[in-house]
Amino acid sequence: MSQTKVKLLYMDIYRVHLYVxxxxxxxEWFVRKLGFQAISSTTNNDTHTELVQNGEVRFLIxxxxxxxxxxxxFLQHHPPGVAELDFAxxxxxLIWERATxxxxxxxQPIxxxxxxxxxxISGWGDLCHTFIQVNRISSADFGGLKNYGASEINHNFITHINSEFTGIDHVVLNVANGELEPALNWYETTLGFQRQQRFKIETEHSGLSSQVLVYPxxxxxLPINEPTSANSQxxxxxxxxxxxxxxxxxxSNKDIFATVRHLRNxxxxxxxxxxxYYENLRLRRGELNIYQLQQLEELQILVDWQQDNPDALLMQTFTKPIFPQPTLFLELICRSRKAKGFGEGNFRALFEAVEREQMKRNRGVC
Structure with a gap:
């Protein structure tokens, strides 16, 4: 007896909405520093909104x-940051029925x-999520949406953008100690995410627990972190x-060396x-050649791979917080040969790097 294959629903991170x-x-910061293009600008009685885009990455501001x-x-309660994470x-x-x-x-109803x-809908904490239905013909279709504000969406294909970024690989949510399991349950039950990798990082100074959620x-x-110590980052x-x-x-981008060099410039x-970190990397270099090792160290890029697939490289680096407060930062990620996961070695190296910046702030060092 043949079985009918159930078609999975599709969900992709489409856009991030910043309140500033x-x-x-x-x-101008996104345009000058990160190479985005200013796509649209709109003003109504109480809000001014900008849309910037680079490749398949979009920010509403x-x-x-x-x-x-x-x-x-939002700004009376929080510093500038992400207020909305939107999905295509x-x-x-069907997704709406499950959530409601x-x-x-x-x-905002459909x-x-x-x-x-x-x-x-409302998400976890003060975060909210807009779901936008598009015909899934090709990745170019996702470039066809513009959001001029909270209540108006227009369709206009955007072409000839000199792109560095190929998409939003993931977005990380931080929750309070004891809230990791409730937050995971909410995104599983409400939106249909599933658990993947689990990390627990402990150093002599602090620690965190993290669970990666993926949409099947x-x-x-959507990785979610909670602190495991009072002084955790x-x-x-x-x-x-x-x-x-x-x-x-x-x-995400295809040439992290060129992108990082541009951002540093x-x-x-x-x-x-x-x-x-790079001394240890040379000892376990895997499929890396000398030129790659030199580039990684020169540009301060992290790299990891799985032992059963050593030529699939996961390369990452991270900005420092972009706002005055130690809150939101950006990650640059390149998955060579479709590398999967998040790289436990990179994860720990990131935690330690951010921890060093935290210790500098606590000592008052610029």
Missing amino acids: ENAPQWR SSPRTNANPVAK VDNLE NAGAKIL QEKNSIKWGK GGRAQ IQEFLDANNGAGIQHIAL QGVPLIEVPTS
């Missing part, structure tokens, strides 16, 4: 014009305009952010990796 004090200023709008209210989906009704049946709070459907029918990945984020929030956004501050 001055949207035009941050538009909003700032308040009055004290009585959602952006202002291929069957909004699980008790998700509806912020709407449709120009053959595009969308709806918004798409590319969306995750706790520092929670204190500075006044609660749970997005810690970092990973931007533009003055984007990146993490510092100790020489001992």
Whole structure:
């Protein structure tokens, strides 16, 4: 007796929405520092919003014009950062049904305009999620959406963008101690994410516990961290952010060497990796050649691989926090030969690098 194969729903991280004090200023930062293009700008009675894009990576950036709008209210409670994480989906009704049946709070019911459907719900903490249905023909289709504000979505294919970034690989959420399991359960039950890798990092100074969530029918990945010590860098984020929030956004690209060199030339501050990391790397170099090793050390890039697939390299580096507070930072990631996972060696190296920056702040060192 033949069995019918059930088609998985599709979900991809489509866009990140930042709430800031001055949207035009941050538009210029993304354009000048990261090579984004300014796509659109809109102003209504209480909010100014900018859309910037580089390849398949999109940021909406909003700032308040009055004290009585959602952006202002967010900034009264949190420093600048991610207020909304949005997903492109291929069957909004089914995803919406699952979310609402699980008790998700509806912020904006399903709407449709120009053959595009969308709806918004509350996420974990003060985060919210908009789901946008597009026809899944090719990755180029995801470039066809523009969001001019909270209530209007327009369709306009964007072409000839000189792209560095091929997509948002993953977005990391930090939650309070004891909230990791409830947050995981919420994203599993409400949206259908599934658990993948689990990490627990402990140093002599602090620690964290992390669980990676993936969406089984798409590319969306959402690791969630909780602190395991009072002085953890995750706790520092929670204190500075006044609660749970997005810690970092990973931007994928095909040539991380060229991208990192460009960002360093533009003055984007990146993490510092100790020489001992590259000394150890030479001992376990795997398929890396001398030129690659030199490039990795020169540009301060982390690299990892799985023993059963040593030529599939996972290369990463990270900016320092982009806002004055020790909150949101960006990751640059390159998955050579479709490398999977998150690289436990890289994960620990990142934790230690951020921990060193935290210790500098605590000592008052610039």
